[in-house]
Amino acid sequence: MRILIHHLAQVPVTTYGGAERVLVWLAKSLADRGHTVSVVVSPGSEVFDERVKIYLGDDDFFSSGDAYDVVHFFTNPTDRWYSAGPENQIVTIHGNGKVGERFHRNAVFLSRDHAERHGGQTFVYNGVDLDDLPFNNSPRSGPYLFLANTNWRVKNARGAFGLARQAERDLWVAGGSGPLSLRAMVFLSSLSTKQTKWWGKIDDAKKSVLLGQAQALVFPILWNEPFGLVMIEALACGTPVLANPYGSVKEILSFAPRCILKSDQEWLAALRGEFPLPEPEECRAWVAANFSREIMAEKYEALYARLMRGEALNQQQPVTLIGAEAI
Numbered sequence: 001m002r003i004l005i006h007h008l009a010q011v012p013v014t015t016y017g018g019a020e021r022v023l024v025w026l027a028k029s030l031a032d033r034g035h036t037v038s039v040v041v042s043p044g045s046e047v048f049d050e051r052v053k054i055y056l057g058d059d060d061f062f063s064s065g066d067a068y069d070v071v072h073f074f075t076n077p078t079d080r081w082y083s084a085g086p087e088n089q090i091v092t093i094h095g096n097g098k099v100g101e102r103f104h105r106n107a108v109f110l111s112r113d114h115a116e117r118h119g120g121q122t123f124v125y126n127g128v129d130l131d132d133l134p135f136n137n138s139p140r141s142g143p144y145l146f147l148a149n150t151n152w153r154v155k156n157a158r159g160a161f162g163l164a165r166q167a168e169r170d171l172w173v174a175g176g177s178g179p180l181s182l183r184a185m186v187f188l189s190s191l192s193t194k195q196t197k198w199w200g201k202i203d204d205a206k207k208s209v210l211l212g213q214a215q216a217l218v219f220p221i222l223w224n225e226p227f228g229l230v231m232i233e234a235l236a237c238g239t240p241v242l243a244n245p246y247g248s249v250k251e252i253l254s255f256a257p258r259c260i261l262k263s264d265q266e267w268l269a270a271l272r273g274e275f276p277l278p279e280p281e282e283c284r285a286w287v288a289a290n291f292s293r294e295i296m297a298e299k300y301e302a303l304y305a306r307l308m309r310g311e312a313l314n315q316q317q318p319v320t321l322i323g324a325e326a327i
Contacts, residue, residue: 001304002067003030006040006081007074008057012048014203016149016175018126018229019074019094022296025129027052029297038068070304076104088307090300093118096226097320106313108303110227111248117224120318122303125251126227127296130288132204133236136212137280140239143170143195144271145214147207147230150178154223154325156244157182161189163220163264167271170195171218172210174202211237216277219243220267223324228252236287238280242270246326255286 005027013020023039030037031051038053040061047054055061058080071081073091081089091104097118108122109115115123144164148155150173157173161182164171173186177200189196202210211217217234225247232252234241243249245260253259256278261267269275278286303313 001301001308002036002038002069003304004038004040004061004068004071005074006071006077008040008042010042010044011039012046015201021128021229022126023074024048025127025293026297026300028129029127029293030301032294033297033301035301038066070307072300072304073104088304090303090307090313092124093318094226096224096324099320099323101320103318103320105317106307107318108300108313109318111251113224113248113251114226115318117322118318118320119316120314122313124296124299124303125291126229126232127291127293128229128232128236128287129293130236130284133233134208134212135236135280135284136238137284140213140215142213142215143172143197144216144218144242145172145174145210145234145239146218147210147234148175148219150174150176150182152176154221156220156222159220159222160218161185163218163267163271164196165189166264167268169271172197172199172214174199174207174210176201207233208237211239214239216240216242216270218271219249220261221246221249222326223247224322224326225249232287232291235283236291238283240277240283242267242277244326255282 005023007023009020011020012024027037027039028049040055043056045054070088076091090106090108092108093103107120108124109118109120110126111123146157146160150157183198186196186198211234217239219241221244227248231241240259242259242261245262249260258275261270
């Protein structure tokens, strides 16, 4: 198949950019499977695989006159694409919609929960490149790690810090600039324990180091997570994940239900080590069996084939039924 993936963002990324990482991993895996793969991305992007052609923006693509069997959007297509783009269009929805918001008939969601909350029937789990995520099976003696956009309230960096403090456990906080008050709390805590540290924005190399040393990733989200790529990245490194039971979490952590925590009491028990967490080998094997980039590409390939047979991917146009915030 001739496949075009569309996402107007710069690739590849080294810091924040989950959808951009998924695009790169998907494009590489589809090329591995023998497809002709191109991407429409933002100016400033660089070649990440010699087999994948890059168009720098919509004008670059439309002026080329090139034709494709399937166009895979990572955001909703504009009117220009609806009217002039190839007929077989598929849209991966990476975020949460507002109640009543409607989506493309061929929308694909990131988890079963994500699909059901938006009235859809089709989902494909994100997949990671295991070669990009070094595995560490040594005993973990480092702090707990919070790794998410610290500026985003629903990711709940404050909650992670508060729980770690109550449990009297050390915590690394990374993933964004964060509010000054949160940075000050971490700094003041670091005066009494050197393991409490604010890392701010980090690149891929530092992320791998922190994940490889952390005792566990803490993920106390306050919303219905569509997928949560950082959970898979942590597990691929052999790092257990502790999380609130919202959105995709029950699916991602179904191999370790004891790590899905429903109250502060359960969180404190987990952080204090009152029950065993999954072993590194178990975490890595779970990702390899369910969330690799190869599995993701295989699932999307099957959806592309359905489109080319004239099938719609959902029984009706998806519409958001349940809002994003869980509490």
